[in-house]
Amino acid sequence: MRSKEEDAIKLLHVSDLHFGPPYLDAVGEAALRIAMVLNPDAVIISGDLTQRAKREQFVAAKEFMSRLPKVPQLVIPGNHDVPLYRVYERLFNPLALYQEIISQDLNPVLKIRGAVIAGLDSTAPHSAISNGRIHKWQLDACTRAFLDAPVGSARIVVAHHHFTPAPDYLKDSIMPKAKRAIERFADLNVDMILGGHLHRAYIGNSLDFYPGLHRDRGIIIAQCGTTTSRRGRGREREKNSLNQIEIGKSSIAITHYVYFHESGVFEAVSQHSFRRGSVPTP
Numbered sequence: 001m002r003s004k005e006e007d008a009i010k011l012l013h014v015s016d017l018h019f020g021p022p023y024l025d026a027v028g029e030a031a032l033r034i035a036m037v038l039n040p041d042a043v044i045i046s047g048d049l050t051q052r053a054k055r056e057q058f059v060a061a062k063e064f065m066s067r068l069p070k071v072p073q074l075v076i077p078g079n080h081d082v083p084l085y086r087v088y089e090r091l092f093n094p095l096a097l098y099q100e101i102i103s104q105d106l107n108p109v110l111k112i113r114g115a116v117i118a119g120l121d122s123t124a125p126h127s128a129i130s131n132g133r134i135h136k137w138q139l140d141a142c143t144r145a146f147l148d149a150p151v152g153s154a155r156i157v158v159a160h161h162h163f164t165p166a167p168d169y170l171k172d173s174i175m176p177k178a179k180r181a182i183e184r185f186a187d188l189n190v191d192m193i194l195g196g197h198l199h200r201a202y203i204g205n206s207l208d209f210y211p212g213l214h215r216d217r218g219i220i221i222a223q224c225g226t227t228t229s230r231r232g233r234g235r236e237r238e239k240n241s242l243n244q245i246e247i248g249k250s251s252i253a254i255t256h257y258v259y260f261h262e263s264g265v266f267e268a269v270s271q272h273s274f275r276r277g278s279v280p281t282p
Contacts, residue, residue, distance in 0.1 A: 008253075009114045009154070011245040012040035012069075013222065015196030018080065018229035019060040020051030027240045027259050028228045032067050034257065034266040038244050042112050043068050046196040046224060047078025047122075047160030049102065052085075058101040064228075065102075074110040075103055076119040078160035078197060079130060094125035107138060109145045115154040115247060118145045122161040122175065132161030132175050132197070139184045146188050154247045154276075157185055158194045164209045164221055166202040170234050182210045185219055191276060192220040192245075192252065200236035201225045201243065203254050203272045220274050222254055242266060250276050 012035055017023065035043070045065070050057035058081075065073065082094045089096065095106060106121035120142070122132035146155050163178040165171075175181070185193065186206070193206075200223075207218035225241035226232050232239045240259040245252065252274045257266040 007114070008246045008248040009042075009112065010038065010040045011042050011044055011115075011247070012038055013044045013046065013194055013224050013243040013245060014227040015046040015160075015224035015242075016048040016078065016199060016226035016229060016231070017045070017061055017064065018048055018051045018226060018231060019057040019064070020054065022051055022229035022231050023060075024228055024230055024240070026264065028064060030259055030265055031227055031240075031242060032064070034242070035068050040069060040071055040244070042072045042074065042110060042115075042117070044117070044158055044194055045073065045075040046158050046194055047076050048080040048196060048226075049075070049078070049098075050081055051229075053081050053083040053097060055097055055101070058097050062101055072110055072112055074108055074117050074119050074158060076108070076158055076160055077102075077106060077121055077123050079123050079132060082123050082125045090125050095121075095123070107141060114152070115156060116146055116149040117156040117158060118142045120157065120159040122159040131173050132159070134159065134175060134177070134181050139181060142184070143188060146190075152249065154192065154252070155188060155190045156192045156194060157190055160195060161197050162195050162223060163193060164204075164206060166198050166200060166223065166234070167204065167208070168200075168234050172198060179210055182206050182219065183212055186212055186214040186217075190219050191247075192222060195221075195223050196226075198223050199226045199231050199233040201241050201256055203243075203256065203270075205274075220252060220254075240266075248276075252276060
């Protein structure tokens with residue numbers, strides 16, 4: 001059941017745009033149309049804006065972002081936003097084009113009415129290019145970001161790479177020291193973690209994987225599939241998806257949208273309801 005709270009905050013979560021050869025123009029236009037219909041209070045873009053971190057791909061991604069609803073955006077880089085084959089650039093200035101064209105801030109913090117959202121750059125250009133990583137100093141920055149969060153505000157973390165595996169037949173390696181990060185987020189009373197990278201959606205709870213010390217209240221995990229590319233995987237192979245998130249005082253509702261080629265539109269296919277600060281609602 002979707003949140004019915006009148007003061008609910010609405011977030012649009014898109015990911016893995018992959019501007020370049022995999023990008024699908026028709027799906028991108030449909031994503032822009034549904035974004036206007038959903039009328040979010042903020043837009044979250046969780047990485048992989050480009051396919052090969054080329055200037056023209058970043059420029060195209062920037063133009064797409066400019067056509068989204070005129071609300072605050074939080075955007076972070078993904079591993080595809082680092083040049084894989086331009087080795088010198090990857091080793092010495094891997095996110096130069098991203099910072100020039102998209103945003104200087106690789107670990108942005110967005111504060112809106114009722115929510116504090118901390119973005120983390122999980123790219124690892126020198127080592128775990130695919131699996132990513134989060135450093136301790138980034139966890140310390142999260143602590144500072146949430147330190148003065150107004151009472152009752154939702155606390156949300158956004159990273160491109162996943163802290164937990166998807167519960168399906170595909171085997172995906174998680175980030176190194178993911179458990180350390182989850183434990184810190186639980187200590188910080190984080191409500192939700194948003195991510196991408198898997199190219200298929202997963203909506204669940206950290207307690208499914210890390211029971212930890214806070215077994216009375218897990219962290220909601222909302223992975224977004226690839227919103228605009230032909231690189232969907234698993235159950236979302238050849239599919240595209242995005243999530244709408246509604247945050248109320250006592251609940252969080254996530255609606256998962258999938259693009260249907262027959263109709264040319266994104267349609268809601270599932271809804272997931274959680275009580276704030278607790279395990280998932282049965």
